[in-house]
Every structure is written in structure tokens, then in C-alpha cells.
Amino acid sequence: MKRIIFILKLSTATLLAACQNTEKPVHSTIQKNQTMSNFTVNKTEEEWKKTLSEEQYHILREKGTERPNTGKYNMHFEKGKYTCAACGYELFDSDNKFESHCGWPSFDNEIGNGRIKKQTDYSLGMARTEILCGKCGGHLGHIFDDGPTKTGLRYCVNSLSLEFKSANDTLK
Numbered sequence: 089m090k091r092i093i094f095i096l097k098l099s100t101a102t103l104l105a106a107c108q109n110t111e112k113p114v115h116s117t118i119q120k121n122q123t124m125s126n127f128t129v130n131k132t133e134e135e136w137k138k139t140l141s142e143e144q145y146h147i148l149r150e151k152g153t154e155r156p157n158t159g160k161y162n163m164h165f166e167k168g169k170y171t172c173a174a175c176g177y178e179l180f181d182s183d184n185k186f187e188s189h190c191g192w193p194s195f196d197n198e199i200g201n202g203r204i205k206k207q208t209d210y211s212l213g214m215a216r217t218e219i220l221c222g223k224c225g226g227h228l229g230h231i232f233d234d235g236p237t238k239t240g241l242r243y244c245v246n247s248l249s250l251e252f253k254s255a256n257d258t259l260k
């Protein structure tokens with residue numbers, strides 16, 4: 089009998105462990121929802137899934153990272169503005185974009201103070217500063233203080249978190 093109980097306990101523990109693993113992304117989504125009240129654009133995860141592509145959803149809502157040197161804006165240096173791909177909020181100007189050789193679009197400043205929210209991210213076993221769209225809370229990337237320009241900042245952003253508005257288009 090003891091042996092059966094032991095086996096039962098063991099299988100329950102295994103099941104629980106399996107559940108925890110599969111539920112991890114959902115759990116982090118819930119946590120994010122709880123902090124979403126600070127943002128003016130609030131949508132449910134179901135609504136975001138309908139408006140974003142699968143890849144964009146993964147980056148913006150699940151804090152994913154696109155593979156380096158694959159993003160459409162990594163080597164993109166046209167004049168214009170970069171907006172949040174989720175809500176259209178203007179975040180960066182092309183004047184602040186520079187080639188950082190890190191594989192992701194990099195900027196040395198944001199368009200206006202407070203447009204981008206910063207919070208400490210302890211994932212990957214280190215403390216980094218995550219950057220989020222100040223309007224919808226979409227994950228953009230991270231900010232580092234090793235920038236080569238006079239601001240000393242490097243906003244390292246996923247292309248999938250951004251949309252580009254050409255300066256030529258806005259003049260029309």
C-alpha cells in the first residue's frame with residue numbers, strides 16, 4: 089500500500105511539475121495584465137492576438153526576442169519616425185538611430201521623455217532594464233548604458249515591435 093501511495097505521490101509531483109512548465113507563459117501574461125492599468129491602451133490578450141501577427145504578439149506581449157540580424161529595421165536608415173507596432177505611439181526618430189552591430193535596431197534616445205517605460209528585468213539570471221511602450225505596455229527590448237554617442241544610451245529594440253513612418257509620407 090505504501091508503495092502505491094508513493095507512486096501516486098510521485099506521479100502527482102511529476103504532473104504538477106509538467107503543469108508548471110506549460111503554464112509558465114500564461115502565468116507571466118497574467119502578471120503583465122495586472123500592471124497594464126498604468127497604460128492608456130488596455131486590451132485583453134485575446135484582442136491583442138487578433139490585431140498582432142503571431143510573431144509580433146510573441147515579442148510585444150510575451151517579451152520575446154527576435155533573432156539578431158533578422159529584423160526588417162536593423163539596417164534601415166531612412167528618415168522618419170518609428171512607432172509602436174501595437175498602438176502606433178511615436179517612440180523613436182531616425183535621427184537617433186545608429187548602427188550598433190548588435191543585430192537589432194539601436195537608438196541613442198527616445199522621441200520624448202516618458203514615452204518609453206523602463207523596468208528591471210531579472211530574466212536570464214541577470215538584471216537588465218526592459219523598455220516598454222508607454223502607451224500600451226508592449227515589450228520593445230532593453231536599454232543599455234554602453235552607447236557610443238553623447239547620450240551614452242543604447243535602446244536595443246526588436247524590429248517586430250516597431251513600425252516605420254517615412255518622413256516623405258508624413259509630408260504628404
Ligand SMILES: [Zn+2]
Pocket residue numbers: 172173174175176177221222223224225226
Ligand atoms: Zn504601444
